[in-house]
Amino acid sequence: DAKTTQPPSMDCAEGRAANLPCNHSTISGNEYVYWYRQIHSQGPQYIIHGLKNNETNEMASLIITEDRKSSTLILPHATLRDTAVYYCIVRPRMDSSYKLIFGSGTRLLVRP
């Protein structure tokens, strides 16, 4: 019951920005957008999350549209180690069951 849609795969050149889109047209006003990534055969790694304002941390930037129906994760200078599956997850604000429901994600390949 993932509430997001992502392209199955993308690629970008090393050193360039990687822009990963996510559609969440049914998002509710109290639901956060989370991004995780999973490098092959490892556990998912938290990247960033936001509600309605754009967010930036040491790993990435998150741009959320004004209507909140879509967002973009930006890796400003992709490296080969950024090759992974990236998951965009919509998570309720006061969900007592603490769920993170993963979809199929976007497989990002960073090319040398």
Added chain:
Amino acid sequence: ETGVTQTPRHLVMGMTNKKSLKCEQHLGHNAMYWYKQSAKKPLELMFVYSLEERVENNSVPSRFSPECPNSSHLFLHLHTLQPEDSALYLCASSQGTAMNTEAFFGQGTRLTVV
């Protein structure tokens, strides 16, 4: 290193065996989770524990039995598994009920049922 440690990293077991997966977190979190990731499938949430009580069981067969003896430890007891249960089993933890906190995952246990 995420602060969530899973052991063993790899496990091969027969269908009649009983084994346990262990997860330990050193983050002071009060919620812990088990996920299953089969080949070429999304992660599936199996169980959720909050304050050492199970708050969610996502229709998981009874051959999987979780146990949370304290807030730092989570086990998944396995018995009479089937080959289709072969998968990567991931443990995660998080703090509090506020949804602006992230979950941290362990590296997983790669389980093969023969």
